[in-house]
Amino acid sequence: GSSAAAAGSAGSASSALREAFNVRLDELTVIDLCFLHGGSKPAIAILYQDAKEARNVKTYEVLLRDKDLAEGPWEEKHVEGGASILIPVPLPYGGVLIVGEKSVTYHSGASFVAVPMRTALVRAYAKIDEDGRRWLLGDDRGELSLLVLHAHAGAGAGAGAAGSST
Structure with missing residues (x-):
């Protein structure tokens, strides 16, 4: 499998990553x-390509005490074949954009909304708000x-409209 290093800080002070460590992934082709x-x-969240060349997104919790990963909280099989970028969405929305x-x-685990767009190879992104x-x-x-x-009442957040301008 692939290996990844966990470092930096995330979450509350009690769940802060204080030292780097290596973990092993079952996914070989991480996008x-x-x-x-x-x-x-x-x-x-990991966007990867499996042995059948399908692209999938899998999430793992980082187990700081064990210096390991645990599968979950969610997974999405067979995302768009051209998916190449994961964008972490901050709170209050949370979740991830799969471009x-x-x-x-x-996708937030609880919500899943896909918005079609004109065929394009997205190379960069920037958060406005x-x-x-x-x-x-x-x-x-x-x-x-x-x-x-757009947030939907009682359903958390969801992707809304995508418009294009040059």
């Missing part, structure tokens, strides 16, 4: 990874797209 915001334990060539998907409500996505043609997250 992208990120730490997730919120939660009682630090968690990472592909034809869609952007918001501190709460992660609006994002700029830059593609390989030099065009910028605006992605807006």
Whole structure:
């Protein structure tokens, strides 16, 4: 499997990562990874390609005391085949944006919303608002797209409209 190093700080002071350590992943072809915001334990999301060339997202909790990973809290099999970027969304939304060539998907474990977009290879992103409500996505043609997250009453956050401008 692949190996990853955990370092830095995440979550509350009691769950802060204080020293680097290596962990082993079962996923061999890791495309992208990120730490997730919120939660009682630090968690990472991994975008990977499996042996059948399907792309999937899997999350792991970082077990600081054991210096290991535990599967969960959620997993999403067979995301868009062109998915290449994971964007961690800060609280109050939380979750992650899975950016592909034809869609952007918001996933929080509890909520899952996919928004189609014009085919593009997104190469860069920037958070506009501190709460992660609006994002700029830059593609390989030099065009910028605006992605807006909308909270739905009783259902947490979800991806809303994606518009494009140059």
